[in-house]
Amino acid sequence: MSGELKKEQVLAIIKNKGNAKEKLLSILLAIQEASGWNYVDKEWAKLVATELEIPLTKVYDVLTFYAMFSTEPRGKYVIEICKSAPCHVAKADSAVQMFTEELGIKMGETTANNLFTLQYTSCFGACDLAPVVKIGEKVYGHLTREKVAEIIKTYREGSRCLK
Amino acid sequence: MSKIMPLISANCGKISPASVEDYVRAGGFSGLQKALKMPPTQIINEVKKAKLRGRGGAGYPAGSKWQQLYEIKHFPKYIVCNADEGEPGTFKDKLLLEKDPLRVIEGMTIAGYVFNAHDGYIYIRGEYAALQDDFQAAIDSAVRAGYLGDKILGTDYSYHLHIMTGAGAYVCGENSAMLNSIEGKVGRPRVKPPHLAEVGLFQQPTLVNNVESFANIPTIMQIGGEKYLSYGTVDSGGTKLICLSGNVANPGVYEVPFGLTLRDLIYDEELGGGPSGQKKIKFFHLGGQSGPCGFLSQLDTPYCYQALRDKGLSVGSGAIVVMDESVCVIDYLKAVTEFFIHESCGKCTPCREGNKQIYALLDKFAQGTASKEDYALLQRLSTLLAKASFCGLGQAAATALSTCLKNLQAEFDAHIEGRCPAGVCFTKQESGEQ
Numbered sequence: 270m271s272g273e274l275k276k277e278q279v280l281a282i283i284k285n286k287g288n289a290k291e292k293l294l295s296i297l298l299a300i301q302e303a304s305g306w307n308y309v310d311k312e313w314a315k316l317v318a319t320e321l322e323i324p325l326t327k328v329y330d331v332l333t334f335y336a337m338f339s340t341e342p343r344g345k346y347v348i349e350i351c352k353s354a355p356c357h358v359a360k361a362d363s364a365v366q367m368f369t370e371e372l373g374i375k376m377g378e379t380t381a382n383n384l385f386t387l388q389y390t391s392c393f394g395a396c397d398l399a400p401v402v403k404i405g406e407k408v409y410g411h412l413t414r415e416k417v418a419e420i421i422k423t424y425r426e427g428s429r430c431l432k
Numbered sequence: 433m434s435k436i437m438p439l440i441s442a443n444c445g446k447i448s449p450a451s452v453e454d455y456v457r458a459g460g461f462s463g464l465q466k467a468l469k470m471p472p473t474q475i476i477n478e479v480k481k482a483k484l485r486g487r488g489g490a491g492y493p494a495g496s497k498w499q500q501l502y503e504i505k506h507f508p509k510y511i512v513c514n515a516d517e518g519e520p521g522t523f524k525d526k527l528l529l530e531k532d533p534l535r536v537i538e539g540m541t542i543a544g545y546v547f548n549a550h551d552g553y554i555y556i557r558g559e560y561a562a563l564q565d566d567f568q569a570a571i572d573s574a575v576r577a578g579y580l581g582d583k584i585l586g587t588d589y590s591y592h593l594h595i596m597t598g599a600g601a602y603v604c605g606e607n608s609a610m611l612n613s614i615e616g617k618v619g620r621p622r623v624k625p626p627h628l629a630e631v632g633l634f635q636q637p638t639l640v641n642n643v644e645s646f647a648n649i650p651t652i653m654q655i656g657g658e659k660y661l662s663y664g665t666v667d668s669g670g671t672k673l674i675c676l677s678g679n680v681a682n683p684g685v686y687e688v689p690f691g692l693t694l695r696d697l698i699y700d701e702e703l704g705g706g707p708s709g710q711k712k713i714k715f716f717h718l719g720g721q722s723g724p725c726g727f728l729s730q731l732d733t734p735y736c737y738q739a740l741r742d743k744g745l746s747v748g749s750g751a752i753v754v755m756d757e758s759v760c761v762i763d764y765l766k767a768v769t770e771f772f773i774h775e776s777c778g779k780c781t782p783c784r785e786g787n788k789q790i791y792a793l794l795d796k797f798a799q800g801t802a803s804k805e806d807y808a809l810l811q812r813l814s815t816l817l818a819k820a821s822f823c824g825l826g827q828a829a830a831t832a833l834s835t836c837l838k839n840l841q842a843e844f845d846a847h848i849e850g851r852c853p854a855g856v857c858f859t860k861q862e863s864g865e866q
Contacts, residue, residue: 334618335618337599392522394522397684
């Protein structure tokens with residue numbers, strides 16, 4: 270999988286952010302975004318460690334501590350469902366059910382075509398629209414079955430257009 | 433008279449967020465202009481007179497915090513804005529960052545001038561990545577217009593702002609954990625003392641305030657501390673951005689003067705507007721997941737720091753999550769506890785293990801297998817977490833639980849007897865992973 274993102278691209282990200290130690294989080298987030306599969310490959314983590322002159326264990330400490338990172342490939346689109354208390358009260362459970370049924374996968378799983386990963390997220394401050402999901406930086410609220418079907422359809426079609 | 437008081441949110445939605453021109457036309461940067469002509473001690477005095485208390489959740493008096501840092505004669509000093517708004521049910525900092533970033537920048541710049549700091553950092557949570565670029569655009573336009581950067585407004589004072597990103601960790605809202613995160617490390621809290629005013633970011637003296645706290649500074653400079661105080665109550669100056677969510681008719685962010693009652697906030701037509709559905713309100717959760725729950729008998733309490741405290745309640749982050757009678761308190765507390773299990777950094781045992789034990793006990797209530805002893809055990813555990821946890825996260829993790837144990841004991845008893853008054857437990861299928 271590490272072949273998807275080239276070494277030069279990773280080096281360019283590090284150069285762009287600057288190789289200071291305090292840039293570690295933003296570098297790793299940028300690599301994850303550029304990966305196409307929403308994860309940070311071990312090879313790139315090693316490269317970051319070398320460039321920032323920090324031990325690889327430190328890089329992994331960060332990668333495994335913060336919830337937004339993944340060290341395993343995920344779907345092209347990560348659908349993050351909020352289950353914090355305000356969303357829980359607004360029946361986040363049924364939103365979970367709608368997505369799992371629509372995609373035919375369980376929470377934490379990725380669809381067979383690697384297009385979608387379903388996972389929980391912590392609150393991202395859209396409680397007035399509860400229940401909510403986030404896909405990339407886009408937020409969808411007041412979820413209904415029709416809306417969920419529409420969202421999935423849009424992303425499926427969008428990815429077809431890209432091909 | 434309107435109960436809404438747009439003192440710091442007046443520009444939100446009315447100006448183009450990154451436009452210095454718009455902001456100045458709306459009176460922006462006049463606080464900074466004024467501050468640059470004042471001696472730092474006088475600025476601190478205004479903040480003290482304003483009785484501005486930290487809007488992140490802890491409610492520490494901002495003036496005292498500023499005074500403590502001012503007295504430390506060690507440089508460089510750093511200014512840090514905590515924009516790691518992670519308390520579920522809180523989305524007011526997002527409003528300010530998104531709709532009026534220049535106000536936050538102005539507040540941070542005034543603070544920078546007070547402490548002769550040359551670098552300020554704003555730590556924006558990873559979940560708010562979408563607004564980081566826009567905030568950078570606001571910084572850039574402030575620099576271009578001479579309100580930020582080298583030799584601000586023709587003075588000898590230079591100050592630069594840097595955006596740092598989080599990557600998903602609630603504990604980073606704790607200031608010392610946040611500083612570790614800014615340094616590119618894992619965000620585990622530090623041992624205190626030394627306090628951050630002495631040993632903060634990059635081991636230097638540091639001021640950390642919340643987004644909303646900084647957003648109040650330009651207003652305090654413009655109208656003066658005394659006038660600002662007069663909008664609120666004797667102990668809680670000014671206004672507060674509250675975030676209403678849950679089973680309430682009008683969810684959203686509202687700016688209100690301190691001193692309105694909880695009943696006003698939740699039921700007034702202009703504000704919460706009462707329950708969203710047909711059911712009556714049962715309880716509400718104040719100040720985020722780490723805050724206490726409030727009950728109907730407490731509705732006439734004025735919303736301000738001291739009065740809430742006297743009733744065992746708190747302002748916290750400003751979140752008010754409203755629950756109606758369709759919500760089972762056990763089910764709700766399970767969701768709260770699940771959150772803390774996920775967010776515990778694992779450093780100390782009471783928080784790491786205690787939350788898991790609380791969840792297991794609550795689950796017994798939900799399954800109908802709990803006994804009186806389990807109720808007592810929950811009481812003991814909630815005290816233990818509050819007293820023995822290392823940082824604020826663990827200390828506050830069982831706050832909601834302890835307030836509900838006390839005020840909704842009948843509902844716990846009902847579950848022991850095999851009844852769920854809200855009709856949620858015993859029938860519900862567990863939905864997947866924990």
